[in-house]
Amino acid sequence: MSTELPKPIADYVAANARLDADAMLKPFAVDAVFVDNGKRFEGHDQIRKLFESEVIAVKAIFTPDAIRHEGDRVIVEGPAHGDFSGSPLRFTYRFTLEADAIKALEVTL
Numbered sequence: 001m002s003t004e005l006p007k008p009i010a011d012y013v014a015a016n017a018r019l020d021a022d023a024m025l026k027p028f029a030v031d032a033v034f035v036d037n038g039k040r041f042e043g044h045d046q047i048r049k050l051f052e053s054e055v056i057a058v059k060a061i062f063t064p065d066a067i068r069h070e071g072d073r074v075i076v077e078g079p080a081h082g083d084f085s086g087s088p089l090r091f092t093y094r095f096t097l098e099a100d101a102i103k104a105l106e107v108t109l
Contacts, residue, residue: 005067006074008102009095013076016062021051029101036107058084062091072096 005013008027015023025048028034034041034050041050054060060082068075074095079088089109096104 005064005076006095006097008097008100009074009076012102013062013064016055016060019056019059019061021048021056024051024055027102028105029098029103032102033104034107035105037109058082060084060087062093064093070094 004010011027012024015026025044028044028047031043032047034047036050036054041047060080062078062080064076064078066077074097076093076095077090079090081088092108094104094106094108095102
């Protein structure tokens with residue numbers, strides 16, 4: 001990638017590469033919203049459950065290869081590899097940052 005990821009996003013991506021749910025959650029604001037292919041998760045407890053069931057359980061690791069800015073959002077794209085049907089799949093992550101934390105994240109295929 002030619003552009004560096006903002007720190008909270010870089011921290012999230014690095015933690016995901018280690019499949020570390022605690023570290024993946026750390027860059028998120030306490031009241032963050034995570035929308036995963038239309039399913040909405042609010043707050044750390046719900047987001048942690050998502051990570052444990054949909055990321056850690058299938059060893060899904062996202063590898064960003066493109067980044068752009070659209071208004072107040074940082075759009076990051078790339079493949080995710082893991083033990084899930086269709087792996088690897090290409091995803092788009094739409095991050096909204098606030099006060100050096102991830103306030104919202106929407107993930108789509």
